[in-house]
Amino acid sequence: MKREWEEVLEAAYTARESGDDSPERIRSICHVELTDHLVEELEKAGLLDRDETRIHLTKYGREEARRVVRRHRLAEVLMKYALNLNQDAVERVGCEVEHSLIPEMEESICILLGHPTHCPHGRPIPPGDCCRKSKDVVSKTVVSLLKLKSGDKAKIAYIKPKNHSRLHRLSSFGVVPGTIIEVHQTYPALLIRFENTELAMDKEIAEDIFVWRL
């Protein structure tokens, strides 16, 4: 979804939440300029409804808006309480993250933070699936490859780019984000297997490879 759309959805949701969802209010809190053209686009996409005086979210639009708002507020909690970042950074990064957080990460963050209900500004965080099922075990955390045991399967999330040539070597063997690997042994060296490749590596390399447990 386009960034501008998400901004409009977020503004409409927040306006409604605060009890004043007049077009003027929405326009004033929206981070992008709310042009007629933009509203038309959203209407066409089935996210907004419009009559003479008011703009409101459709059912589908509300769902999408909830997700954007949830991501934004989760990110704020993460940064303020878990990472102790300053207010300015919280605002800036929060606005970025709402557009780019992928679902797996959203869920993991929510579980890690213990399903927070309110953002640092005191506004409610729309609950997600994980909150409703009150999951308390993170099945989707990113961990270092070093943490896996023999027999574990995992999908590579990212590789810490500490050393260029090393990263390049790994990538030329097919160790890239998205590759699904299986740990075969951890001592005396770590051995991973994927497709038809077996790679042995020491813990210095393994600790820089981060994976989703499967």
Next chain:
Amino acid sequence: MTGTEYTLLDTPGIHSIFSLSEDESVARDTVLASAPRILVIVGDAKHLTRSLALLFQFAEYHIPMILNLNMMDEARQRGIYIDTERLARNLGIPVNPSVAVEGIGLRSLRRLMDEAKVCRNGVPLPEPAETYLRDFQTILDDPTLPARALGLQVLTDDPATGSFLARNLDLERLSEIQGLAANTRRLFFQPPEVLLNQAYTRYAQRVAEEVQTVSPPAHMPFAERLGVWSRNVWTGIPIALLVLLAMYLVVGEFGAQFLVELIEGRLFGEIIVPFVQQLMEPLRLDILERAVTGEFGLLSVGLSLALGVVVPVLFTFFLAFGVIEDSGYLPRLSILMERLFRRMGLTGKGVLPIVMGFSCVTMAIMTTRILETRKERVIATVLLLLGLPCAPLLSVMLVVLTQLNWQAYVVVFGVITLQMFIIGLLAGRFLPGEQPIFFLEIPPLRIPRFKNILEKTIQRIIHFTSEAIPVFLFATFVLFVLDELGFLRLIERLGQPVLEILLGLPPESIRVVLSTMIRREAGAALLKDLFDHGVFNDVQTVLLLLLCTFLVPCVNAVLVTVKEHGLRTTVAIISVILPYALLAGMALHYIFTLTEITFR
């Protein structure tokens, strides 16, 4: 075949053209420097994606190509089926399946040479890279050069391409290109070579999916299970010991005892030498008789030791070693030894050159190139030069050891292993340099083909005999001349005090030292001869065997060290080794005297 003649250039294996490692850069430098007419990309059929990614990278050079997919048999065992005809249509170049070890697909590859074509599949790269390449092409403005390939190499900062362009472009355009590349690099979050690799890999994945079906077999094949056992600590160490025992049975028992007795004892000792002696008797030329069949005779000592002692053991050794080499066992040993080798400043990968050293130290020093850091390479070279008995020396050692008791085996090999460990420990601790990393692909375990091993063994033996036998004979002849002129006695008398007091050795040991200096196993072989004639006792023999190992590295090994590490490092290494060898010999003599050990 149309009778066209081709010169084949074989480059080391490579995973990506954007590589910084020394041995991998050889391949793309060759392509740049020699402008080949055809590129044959030899890919592993088990790893189609990887092979294709490499192919697409080389395609940027716009040279006619053929893709040869090798190890089709192993791919099939793993349930991988590749539609090579469809792949050839997709790529627009000939694709040749092969099983090279069995010679399958080699003739068809030769036939396809004339049909090589430029692969025109354009791999979409990240947008900043595409824009950069278009600008690069405009600046380069030379249709004869492979603009995309050069551009990509400049982007990844390849020094060889840099100097190639420096030779071919004026300064202005050169700096424009460098500025362009630097700006583009700034647009990436990751090093450009990583992003490019990912783009080629993704594209290759798509092509591979279209032509490949994979249905893994329900049961793990036995070879694969054995492969798993051999790298696991609990099962792997017993397997390593079994491998060692099997080596000993083949080389020590069959080679060093049975074959040597047969060839040296019977053939030379009882048939050839007496026969030649009989032939020469009527000539009544004393000096000739001595030169050929005397104490330092070319035939009785030189040839009979070389062909009767060294060659048979060497033959069995190379056979056994070939099996280990071809089976893919060594990388598994690397995993087992990783922790131990780490203590010595190496990684598990160090196993490869060190084990290779038991075959030929010179070759092994060249293989140290596969190690990642300079520190590892120096440590491995020191260990190799210092105390590793190479196959010919090992052969003579085993022959001598068969006449001594088991304690002799323990002392000789125990001291060699122990000193390697101690020196490694010290070098790892005190040599400056970065922490090494261990990263190794483990190839599948395969049953080696006897025919290939036999061929390789015969080649190695031929290489050995053609190189070593003249030197062997030369060493014997030098001793003969020195002896005839009376110099030998002089040197022996001069060296006697040192040898006797410090090392407890008789003056004749000078002869062993002299010929060791010419060629290590020549000295050891002479030692065996003198031991047979009762000149040395058992303790002195063991001491001399170890001295032969420590004292003088072979001339070739020293030359290769100079080539790989430079003269200064080599001189430094050698000047540590020589005093060390003498000190170690003295220490051993002292310990042997103190413990009153015997080896009979």
